Amino acid sequence: MTPGPGSASNPASTSALDGLDPLLNAPKRLAILAVLSGSSSTDFTFMRDHLKISDSDLSKQAAALEAADYLSIAKRGRGRGALTVYKITRSGRQAYERHRAALRNLLEN
Amino acid sequence: MANDSNTDPLAEQLKAIERGEVAAWVEYPPTSVTWPIAYGVWVAALVAAIGYLGGFVQAGAELVLLLLMGAALGWDRRRRGTYPSGKPPRDLLPAMYKMVAGALVVTAVSYVIGVQVGVWPAAVFAGISAWTVVYFYEREYAAVAARVRARLS
16 A cells, blocks of 8 residues: 555554545545545536635645645636636545545444 | 534544535536427437438538537536536436436337338437436436435535
């Protein structure tokens, strides 16, 4: 199991916490990846409305995920009609699925 | 979702996952009543093009129809702000299976009408029945999506 950029600090650990990604412990960031895991791509407005958070908060959370290479951000168009579109990356999907499996493990054990 | 602190972080994370994974499937603006009608017209035109035209004219007409469908799907995608991918939620499967079964029946019956009666009756039948299938599909899908949203809210 290859730890993601935000993975736990003790690589030797084999506990039920393995796979939990500190970056995804924040429900907002986890929810962003959950939405992207079930969509081909998602725009800013849909994501903001789904999470019920402010524009600036979404931008901040998405930037953190982009810095970890968990999602890509594309801008389409210019001016007031410009669209920001998010897409999950391969490493983002892997980290999300690891985190999700670890959560289920925790719940079952 | 507005606050990261919670008495049960595990439950909160699992809820975020469950809501997020189905969001693209169940969170969407209401579908216009004109969508099933437009789809019926499109299907009728496709049947007429296949049965009545031939050669390059037929290929050109089919290409135009495919481009029109692509444009409609692109518009729908922009309108929704997302588009689902991957495995659909289990709740939605019955509606989808019924829609696929309906499409197969429409195709088979339209073919028989086209061979036995004629192209135009087949096109009219295909258009009206496709409109009906899509109308009932949209209605059932919307009802199930509303139930899923309510359950996860």
